[in-house]
Structures are given as structure tokens and as C-alpha cells.
Amino acid sequence: MNDMCSDFINRRHMTSFGNKALIEERMEEENISIPVPGSKKIDRSSRSFKPEIVVTSIQFSPTGRSFAATSTEGLLVYSLDNNVMFDPFDLDIDITPENIRKTLKKENFSQAIMMSLRLNENLLIQEVLESIAVDNSKSNL
16 A cells, blocks of 8 residues: 555445445545435325326328327327318317208307307308308397
8 A cells, every 4th residue: 555545456345336445434424325226215195197098099081191089188180281280179079060050051150150160170160151141240140
């Protein structure tokens, strides 16, 4: 030993954290504990829950450029086309193009407009708006 350097390293005193003698010395000086893997203190009351996502149905468009899937997360619509966007608002099972056209035939224009806006199909909205006569636009809305 010269100048506090040891030429011989005793492998029995080596751990994954370094030289055992130096670790014990440091612990005595600073009173620091060495963390052991798996001994991390965590708050057991805060648990993370990862829900299982289940896909119940998949339907492809006739062109094969888009598909829709129903899952536990809701309705998911995927498309290769950028201009197709399905973004319904307050959608109900009774809001269908057929029911909107039936509402138009009953001349309940305000409900037909609201239903078409909820379905958010541009051609259907245009059809509803164009079917309202100018004379009826103020009285029935």
C-alpha cells in the first residue's frame, strides 16, 4: 500500500454497489442507506388500473379505404382518406338518415335540422336545408 492505494483488490468485498468497505465507511459518515432493488417505498393506496380493451365488432367500407370498430372505449373510425371525418355530436340510436327523412316528410323542420347536425353528414344537412321552402323558413323553425 502506497499513498492509500491498494494494488490488490479482494473480490470477496466487491458488491454490485462497489467496494463493501467503502460503502460501510460512507454509511457511517453520512448515515445513508443503500437502496436495494425492489425495496422502493411506494404509496400502496395509489394503484394504477389498466382496463382491458375489448373489440366487439369491426366493419370495413366497400372501398376498403376505411373501417370502424366498436370497443369498450367507444366507436373508432379509421380512414386512409383525409376528407372523411366522423365527428358526431350528441348522437342517439334513433338518429338515422331514414328517421331524418321521415321527420322532413312530417314537416318538422327544426327537429330534422337538429338531427342532421348531430349526425354531421354534409350531404344530409344540405338535403334537409334545401327541402325547407322559403315560405316555411320563418314559421316552422
